[in-house]
Amino acid sequence: MISRPMRDVFIETLCNRMTSNENIWFLAADLGSPALDRMREEFPDRFINVGIAEQNLVNVATGLALEGQIVYGYAIAPFISMRAYEQVRVNLSVSSQIRPVNVNLIGVGSGVSYQVSGPTHHCLEDLSIMRLLPNMTVFSPSDATLAETFVDYSIANNGPKYLRFDGKALPQLYQKADRIQLETGFCELIHGSDVCLVSTGFMTHRALLVAKELGNVGVIDLFMLKPLRSDKLHDALSAYRHIITMEEAFINAGGLDSLVASVLTERRSDITLDRIGFNDSYVFQLGSRDHLHRINGMDEATVTTLVNRLRSR
Amino acid sequence: MSLPIDTQALRRKALWVRRETLRIHGLAPETRIASSLSAVELFVGLHYGDVMAFNPCNPRWEGRDRLIISKGHGSICYYPILADLGYFGSDELDHICQEGSFLGGIPDTIIPGYETINGSLGHGLGVACGMALALKSRKSDATIFVMLGDGELNEGSVWEGIMFAAQHGLDNIVAIIDNNKLCMLDRCEKIINLEPLEKRFSAFDWECCRIDGHDLDQICATLKACKGERNGRPKAVIADTIKGKGVPVLESDTLCHIKSLSAQELETALEGLV
Numbered sequence: 130m131i132s133r134p135m136r137d138v139f140i141e142t143l144c145n146r147m148t149s150n151e152n153i154w155f156l157a158a159d160l161g162s163p164a165l166d167r168m169r170e171e172f173p174d175r176f177i178n179v180g181i182a183e184q185n186l187v188n189v190a191t192g193l194a195l196e197g198q199i200v201y202g203y204a205i206a207p208f209i210s211m212r213a214y215e216q217v218r219v220n221l222s223v224s225s226q227i228r229p230v231n232v233n234l235i236g237v238g239s240g241v242s243y244q245v246s247g248p249t250h251h252c253l254e255d256l257s258i259m260r261l262l263p264n265m266t267v268f269s270p271s272d273a274t275l276a277e278t279f280v281d282y283s284i285a286n287n288g289p290k291y292l293r294f295d296g297k298a299l300p301q302l303y304q305k306a307d308r309i310q311l312e313t314g315f316c317e318l319i320h321g322s323d324v325c326l327v328s329t330g331f332m333t334h335r336a337l338l339v340a341k342e343l344g345n346v347g348v349i350d351l352f353m354l355k356p357l358r359s360d361k362l363h364d365a366l367s368a369y370r371h372i373i374t375m376e377e378a379f380i381n382a383g384g385l386d387s388l389v390a391s392v393l394t395e396r397r398s399d400i401t402l403d404r405i406g407f408n409d410s411y412v413f414q415l416g417s418r419d420h421l422h423r424i425n426g427m428d429e430a431t432v433t434t435l436v437n438r439l440r441s442r
Numbered sequence: 443m444s445l446p447i448d449t450q451a452l453r454r455k456a457l458w459v460r461r462e463t464l465r466i467h468g469l470a471p472e473t474r475i476a477s478s479l480s481a482v483e484l485f486v487g488l489h490y491g492d493v494m495a496f497n498p499c500n501p502r503w504e505g506r507d508r509l510i511i512s513k514g515h516g517s518i519c520y521y522p523i524l525a526d527l528g529y530f531g532s533d534e535l536d537h538i539c540q541e542g543s544f545l546g547g548i549p550d551t552i553i554p555g556y557e558t559i560n561g562s563l564g565h566g567l568g569v570a571c572g573m574a575l576a577l578k579s580r581k582s583d584a585t586i587f588v589m590l591g592d593g594e595l596n597e598g599s600v601w602e603g604i605m606f607a608a609q610h611g612l613d614n615i616v617a618i619i620d621n622n623k624l625c626m627l628d629r630c631e632k633i634i635n636l637e638p639l640e641k642r643f644s645a646f647d648w649e650c651c652r653i654d655g656h657d658l659d660q661i662c663a664t665l666k667a668c669k670g671e672r673n674g675r676p677k678a679v680i681a682d683t684i685k686g687k688g689v690p691v692l693e694s695d696t697l698c699h700i701k702s703l704s705a706q707e708l709e710t711a712l713e714g715l716v
Contacts, residue, residue: 154575174579177575180602180605180606182602184598184602187568188565188568188569188571188603189568189603191558191565191568192568192569192570192571192572192573192575192576193572193573193575194572195557195573196572196573200572215562219562219565220558220559220565224551224558224559227550227559228551
């Protein structure tokens with residue numbers, strides 16, 4: 130199976146679009162990627178390293194977008210989502226309600242994908258805080274094909290967007306030929322019965338491992354947290370008795386689990402909901418991503434046990 | 443063709459703007475009157491002094507000079523100017539801050555003539571940098587004026603923008619500092635002293651000059667010169683002003699930023715304007 134970082138595939142495709150579309154700009158807050166080297170060389174005027182200055186990155190992106198440009202802002206996830214949050218709120222979320230701005234913020238290193246870098250570089254809040262902003266699109270892909278598909282979507286759809294990219298290369302889950310419907314917001318990768326795992330980003334890979342081991346467990350990859358066809362999601366969830374959400378983010382804090390909970394409760398569903406994720410605590414421990422998941426109850430064994438318990442109810 | 447500036451006419455215009463600003467403050471006491479009065483001549487010079495290119499019939503006209511009012515609260519004096527120029531009807535002024543009006547206590551881009559969302563300080567210069575890049579890339583000769591407060595310079599994001607503008611040679615940016623020397627709670631020098639401001643801007647490779655921000659001759663001449671000069675450097679115009687200019691009860695009060703004038707004070711203020 131091919132494993133490529135979603136950021137590299139996204140940037141490569143975007144670079145191709147920049148050749149034919151002179152309105153596309155790429156701003157980086159001194160963060161690189163092998164794929165960026167080509168862009169820096171080919172488009173020295175439209176690739177700008179703003180320096181270690183995420184607030185200014187968002188402001189400059191806004192100015193460009195107000196002049197009709199299509200802008201990508203690229204930085205480490207916690208810094209572009211939180212250091213510059215008020216800039217995002219005022220200049221993108223608020224502003225785009227009156228004058229749409231096509232600014233696409235790419236946060237690299239979602240969850241604990243920079244596993245040994247500690248709490249400053251982990252990003253466990255972004256899904257919640259970006260989702261709550263009006264007019265924002267929140268995209269959390271689980272593989273590079275999805276990320277690539279988003280390039281043309283982002284060019285065609287005006288308005289601010291947050292792209293949550295994993296820092297590591299993840300196995301490919303989708304084929305281009307799959308005709309991915311980004312607008313639907315999710316894809317039921319495995320249709321099961323009784324229990325369904327609803328996951329986003331890296332955790333979709335974990336969910337698939339659990340489902341493969343147990344069999345007959347549903348897996349829904351939820352890649353677009355906003356906007357989302359919640360009616361379609363509800364229809365999909367209605368085929369199950371138990372839902373388990375899985376995210377590399379804080380739970381009970383407005384992220385994926387909260388989204389699914391509101392879809393269920395709005396329709397007075399009797400489907401049960403369990404939440405897998407980081408529980409109101411930062412991660413100082415070191416070790417592999419698997420280790421960090423294990424000590425936080427997010428590993429394959431914990432989820433497998435939970436599924437079995439739910440099935441026996 | 444540019445016509446000679448009739449300074450007397452500009453002064454009369456500034457007086458009228460000051461009166462109108464006081465009048466609408468009376469209708470909406472929650473508006474920030476003192477920091478609006480310090481900037482009256484700056485707005486008048488920009489719009490009546492043959493400095494900016496604009497088109498009230500088409501506020502987003504491609505060839506316009508952009509004005510980003512980063513010190514949003516202190517621009518209530520811009521409302522009567524926009525109405526006078528025809529961006530919207532003068533009767534709108536009578537409904538300021540009322541249901542159905544678009545003239546709020548802090549102006550936003552829902553008002554014809556305003557480019558950006560304002561009210562949160564420290565954003566305007568960075569946004570101007572983005573606009574400046576876009577305009578340069580399409581060979582536009584439009585200028586971006588940014589109105590900043592001196593207290594606003596405390597915001598770190600302003601200095602991110604200052605560094606960026608110099609690095610990229612954004613000589614199509616003219617920052618105007620309404621240097622009224624007062625924050626909300628005290629004199630700026632007692633909070634974060636940035637004077638002499640010329641040294642700060644020069645150190646960051648900006649071209650910088652200081653003018654009397656109530657002298658319309660200086661304002662018009664300086665802003666026109668800044669606009670015309672494309673020398674690879676962004677420009678900062680430090681306009682020394684008086685917060686609450688023209689109204690003694692405000693001018694003498696260090697806490698005037700949050701002061702609303704009573705009906706009696708308003709009457710006295712209007713009588714005292716010359």
